[in-house]
Amino acid sequence: MNEGWQIPTIAVAVDLVVLTVRSEMLQVLLVERGVEPYQGRLALPGGFLSSEHEDIDSAASRELSEETGLDAGRLHLEQLGAYGAPDRDPRQRVLTVAYLAIVPNLPEPIAGGDARSAQWTPVTKLGRRRNALAFDHSRILADGVERARHRMEYTTLATAFCPAHFTIADLRRVYEIVWGETLDPRNFHRKVKGVADFLVPTGEMTSKHGGRPAALFRRGTAEILHPAILRGGAN
Amino acid sequence: MNEGWQIPTIAVAVDLVVLTVRSEMLQVLLVERGVEPYQGRLALPGGFLSSEHEDIDSAASRELSEETGLDAGRLHLEQLGAYGAPDRDPRQRVLTVAYLAIVPNLPEPIAGGDARSAQWTPVTKLGRRRNALAFDHSRILADGVERARHRMEYTTLATAFCPAHFTIADLRRVYEIVWGETLDPRNFHRKVKGVADFLVPTGEMTSKHGGRPAALFRRGTAEILHPAILRGGAN
DNA sequence: CCAAAAGTGTTCAGACTACACCCATGG
DNA sequence: CCATGGGTGTAGTCTGAACACTTTTGG
Incomplete structure (x- = not known):
């Protein structure tokens, strides 16, 4: 580690793959983006760290609570991994840490914390199209679904x-x-x-x-x- | 995403859990830190992204080549996950993306690319002490070993x-x-x-x-x- | 010939599949 | 009393563990 040079810093975000079973289908919580890039497109809920000192696990837990209105402490939440391709966000470099959350069938409306309208969407509706979601979120979703399927084999x-x-x-x-x-x-x-x-x-x-x-x-x-x-x- | 405020940026590093089997033992590649913090302590090899635009997978591959002198394209390399506790580095906030690498028994000396002396250390020698390595590297190592053990059950x-x-x-x-x-x-x-x-x-x-x-x-x-x-x- | 490691065959127990069958309710 | 779904029993098959046994080398 040559500590003498300038260390590049980049923005860090947290994205959530929130899965549930509703209407006999595996569904994922998605939000419609209100701003560019990908304005109007569906994306995974998430956001940047709220401060320089917020833990990434805490940020994921906070986002989950905001989006579902539930106490994240009682829900399953695990890290999927980091997605850091340099061009994954056209504005600036953003590294995102993706999390998988599993929630029971919720009463109905999500009533998100902020203005974004969160909605449940059947995973099969999105097909296997690589660009069904904004950014690289289709890939993250696929990884999350596969993780859930695999975990169910040998965990509860x-x-x-x-x-x-x-x-x-x-x-x-x-x-x-x-x-x-x-x-x-x-x-x-x-x-x-x-x-x-x-x-x-x-x-x-x-x-x-x-x-x-x-x-x-x-x-x-x-x-x-x-x-x-x-x-x-x-x- | 309230894009109007200042997005915090943080330093991003890549750390490697390089495992091999040598002398009938599972061994991990470690380096001795030459600078504070944790000067003189053992740590996982790794480093910051070399530029603002380097992909994290490429950074891991580059570090692996530098440390082992082997073509990383032929070795197993997979991401373990992101470790982002705000206080894991006392100097400044550093988020690290850890990778697991599996290499065959190497000729002997590692001959690292830079001045650091890389050395093979039996995993059992480190025991389960939480502070055997610098930073949170003991935890990362434990996660890497467990991942390798698990993967061997159902992959090649x-x-x-x-x-x-x-x-x-x-x-x-x-x-x-x-x-x-x-x-x-x-x-x-x-x-x-x-x-x-x-x-x-x-x-x-x-x-x-x-x-x-x-x-x-x-x-x-x-x-x-x-x-x-x-x-x-x-x- | 004996020790040591490679490789094959066989047996037994437990796990999985398929399906027959009984139970408890609503209409 | 019939349709529907919950729950139990059981026979056949498959897989894995244990281990006897043969093969092929070096000393």
Whole structure:
């Protein structure tokens, strides 16, 4: 490190891939850009650090709260990585640190903190077009979705999509929708109940649907799934 | 994004977790710091972006070439993530993007590009002490090691530790040393030969050791292991 | 011939799949 | 009483762990 020369400094931003399951689809929270560049285009929510001293994790947590109106401390939030191509922002050099957030199905309107209108958009609607979103956000979104799909195989991440109390069928639908596969309800049921500390029965029952009432569960203390629930080849 | 205010800019660095297997141990490339802060302490190799316009991936690749003297294009190099705690560098705010590099056992001296003396150090020697390295580099190293261990389960990353031609026993020793487990040689042999496009026989044989000569292989085109080689419970 | 390492075959236990079957509700 | 979804049982198959055994070298 030749400390004698001038160290270049660049702007640092934080962007969020906020995923949820709504209307039987995997959806992502997007905002419409109000200013150039990419004015009018959809983009991931995010922003620059609010001060020279703000921690990047804190900035992500703050943005998540602002956009969803929820307490970020209770939601799943993990870093995806840094995206630092020199030309990714035409104005000036901006390095962004992307985060993946998983939230349960929210009441409906997001009611963002600032004027931007945040909206849920099905991931499949965006297709695989590389320029569906502003900047390199299509790439970041793809990385986030793949991370979520992968994590669900061997961690309890899927429960982050569910409300506090949920049925095993709810959990299975999360897997099916995020993975885009159908799973055998019977085998899935047995499998998740066999994983220690994954699900804790609340004792309550649902009565909504036309069938037999289902038992309600809440997340257990487990973080790692043993054995894993693997994609490809129905479970 | 309220673009009307002053956007804070901060210095961006790149740090490398360069791992190899030497002398039957997992070792990491470290440099001794010549200047404050942490003068005389061991740290991960790395440095600031060389210019305002250098890509972060290119910067990592450049640092790797400088430190190892090898063509980074042939080595495994992947991003670990961004580390941006505001107080991680006492001088000024520095956000670092950490990269994981896996290299085969090198001839011996590293012969770094600049004056710093790079040296291989067994990861176990550093223990789990949080302050064995300068800055937050102990944490970054731990994350890098865990990433490497995890990737070896379901990708062909282990071959990156091996020279161009290697035996199945060489590959198994990589797994054993990185994971700190012993694997059954017979089952391991059958398992890796069963994965399509993982290993390509060269037709050559070794004759070094006291036992039966082993066939030599080189990496195949596969990147993903199907089925995976899982830790915990001997294979 | 013996030690050592490579490589193959076989057995047993546990996990996954597929599907038959029963349970509990609403209409 | 039938449709719908929840939940359990079970047989066949597949995978992985353990280990006996053969092969091929060096000393």
